[in-house]
Amino acid sequence: MILLNLISKTFGDRQILRNINLKVNNGEVLAILGYSGAGKTTLLKIISALDTNFTGEYLFNGINVKKNPEKVRKHITMVFQNPTMFRGTVFENVAYGLKVRGYDKEYIRDRVSEILELLGILEFMDKNAKKLSGGEKQRVAVARALVVDVDVYIFDEPTSNLDIENIKIIEGALENIKKMDKTVIITTHNLFQARRLASTVAYMEKGEIVEVGKTEEIFKKPKDERTYKFVNGTF
Amino acid sequence: MAWDYIIEGLTGAINLIISGDAELLNILFRSIMVSGIATIYAGVIGIPIGVFIGLSDFRGKNILKSIFNAMLGIPTVVLGLILYLFLAPAGPLGFLNLLYTTMGISLGQMLLILPIVVSFTMNYIEGVDEDIKDLTLTLGADRIQMMIKVVEEASLGIILSILTAFNRAIAELGVATIIGGNIFIKGGELNTRVLTTAIQMYVTRGEINMAIALGIILISVAYTLSLLSNYLQKRWIES
Numbered sequence: 359m360i361l362l363n364l365i366s367k368t369f370g371d372r373q374i375l376r377n378i379n380l381k382v383n384n385g386e387v388l389a390i391l392g393y394s395g396a397g398k399t400t401l402l403k404i405i406s407a408l409d410t411n412f413t414g415e416y417l418f419n420g421i422n423v424k425k426n427p428e429k430v431r432k433h434i435t436m437v438f439q440n441p442t443m444f445r446g447t448v449f450e451n452v453a454y455g456l457k458v459r460g461y462d463k464e465y466i467r468d469r470v471s472e473i474l475e476l477l478g479i480l481e482f483m484d485k486n487a488k489k490l491s492g493g494e495k496q497r498v499a500v501a502r503a504l505v506v507d508v509d510v511y512i513f514d515e516p517t518s519n520l521d522i523e524n525i526k527i528i529e530g531a532l533e534n535i536k537k538m539d540k541t542v543i544i545t546t547h548n549l550f551q552a553r554r555l556a557s558t559v560a561y562m563e564k565g566e567i568v569e570v571g572k573t574e575e576i577f578k579k580p581k582d583e584r585t586y587k588f589v590n591g592t593f
Numbered sequence: 594m595a596w597d598y599i600i601e602g603l604t605g606a607i608n609l610i611i612s613g614d615a616e617l618l619n620i621l622f623r624s625i626m627v628s629g630i631a632t633i634y635a636g637v638i639g640i641p642i643g644v645f646i647g648l649s650d651f652r653g654k655n656i657l658k659s660i661f662n663a664m665l666g667i668p669t670v671v672l673g674l675i676l677y678l679f680l681a682p683a684g685p686l687g688f689l690n691l692l693y694t695t696m697g698i699s700l701g702q703m704l705l706i707l708p709i710v711v712s713f714t715m716n717y718i719e720g721v722d723e724d725i726k727d728l729t730l731t732l733g734a735d736r737i738q739m740m741i742k743v744v745e746e747a748s749l750g751i752i753l754s755i756l757t758a759f760n761r762a763i764a765e766l767g768v769a770t771i772i773g774g775n776i777f778i779k780g781g782e783l784n785t786r787v788l789t790t791a792i793q794m795y796v797t798r799g800e801i802n803m804a805i806a807l808g809i810i811l812i813s814v815a816y817t818l819s820l821l822s823n824y825l826q827k828r829w830i831e832s
Contacts, residue, residue, distance in 0.1 A: 408727050428735060436731040442724040445746055454742075455732035506733060 359383055365414035374400045377563045385539040389556035395566040398545040399514055406436040406512050436512040441499035448498050451487045455506040473505045475518060478527050493524035500528050510541040513573035553577060561585040605802030606809055624787040627695050628762035630706030631702035633709045636755050643714025644744055656784040664708035669767030676772050677699045683761040686735035695785055706758035753822055759792055760818045
């Protein structure tokens with residue numbers, strides 16, 4: 359379980375996050391909505407234990423993340439908005455998370471093939487990852503995260519700027535993780551996507567979580583006027 | 594005719610190269626060995642320093658970087674002189690008996706090219722996409738595995754720094770002259786004559802054929818390494 363208590367973060371004199379309280383249960387699919395600059399990516403980096411420079415308390419399955427980020431990172435993986443590729447082939451990229459966990463070569467080859475097939479990029483296995491198109495790179499980035507068996511999968515705008523075909527494939531892969539009862543946290547600008555995938559939705563504005571609730575509640579009867587305006591596209 | 598002198602020199606030099614002149618080959622192999630050892634030492638010491646500075650964030654980092662950058666342009670004769678003062682029998686490191694030895698030249702060249710290795714490595718490490726570090730960590734790597742991946746990402750650049758360093762070492766004259774002394778005794782084991790010191794000596798002696806032949810070889814070595822560097826740079830950009 360992810361438990362954030364009064365998490366705040368400043369950068370210089372700018373407050374990026376303000377008193378964030380959030381609870382994400384195991385197996386829950388949470389979509390975080392909000393305009394650009396609302397602090398979504400910063401929050402995701404804190405949740406994924408990549409950024410421990412914050413005030414407040416963050417507990418992951420009871421572990422204090424500030425004190426044990428490395429331990430917590432073994433249970434969480436994150437896909438960044440910008441799909442950065444390592445130098446090398448698609449296989450080498452996707453196999454990385456398994457290699458650092460010490461799996462044997464045979465298992466790595468089988469598991470990578472399985473995931474690449476799921477994302478429809480098996481034929482790219484030996485291609486230079488840096489030379490793929492944006493959509494293909496994003497699929498590799500998703501495959502790279504899905505290949506490892508962790509408790510929490512975090513996706514920062516995984517389908518922004520992608521065509522419908524790529525969106526369908528990536529959403530299909532996310533549906534697959536949902537079925538495995540894993541926790542998924544996703545940020546998206548796409549309200550339809552949030553509605554399709556998430557069981558819970560949080561709306562963020564100016565570094566604060568304005569409202570958290572069940573997906574249908576947030577879309578049909580939001581309690582806060584700011585959430586209402588966002589989900590209905592009014593200003 | 595003014596050109597005859599040069600043409601004769603060139604023809605003689607080419608003959609020497611084609612015939613595989615023993616002295617010429619001897620000097621070439623010694624140069625490669627001396628500068629090769631210097632480059633290996635500089636790599637072993639310089640790469641970890643460059644990686645550490647490149648990956649760390651500490652007070653005084655910029656000062657340290659500017660010191661290494663400033664050392665890139667140190668005149669080789671000045672470095673040779675400083676080393677001479679230390680390695681001379683009366684100097685603080687005189688007991689090492691490195692003056693007028695090939696190992697002494699290697700040590701001097703190592704100090705000369707160390708800033709190249711450190712600065713280049715540091716810059717290539719810092720040039721690796723910031724997201725790579727977070728990416729490795731979020732995929733389950735620990736800090737050591739993350740550092741290895743960053744070095745791997747910068748590896749072509751690091752190889753490039755080694756090639757540049759070797760090129761600088763083999764082409765320098767100041768350290769080789771002052772520390773090596775250009776010693777050559779036929780069949781001797783303590784010879785310190787290398788390409789640059791030999792060229793200087795043959796020019797002063799008026800043995801232009803040999804000087805040009807050595808010059809051609811030195812340029813060929815430098816040019817080959819430049820081609821290799823360009824090829825690696827091209828691959829670096831493409832990959």
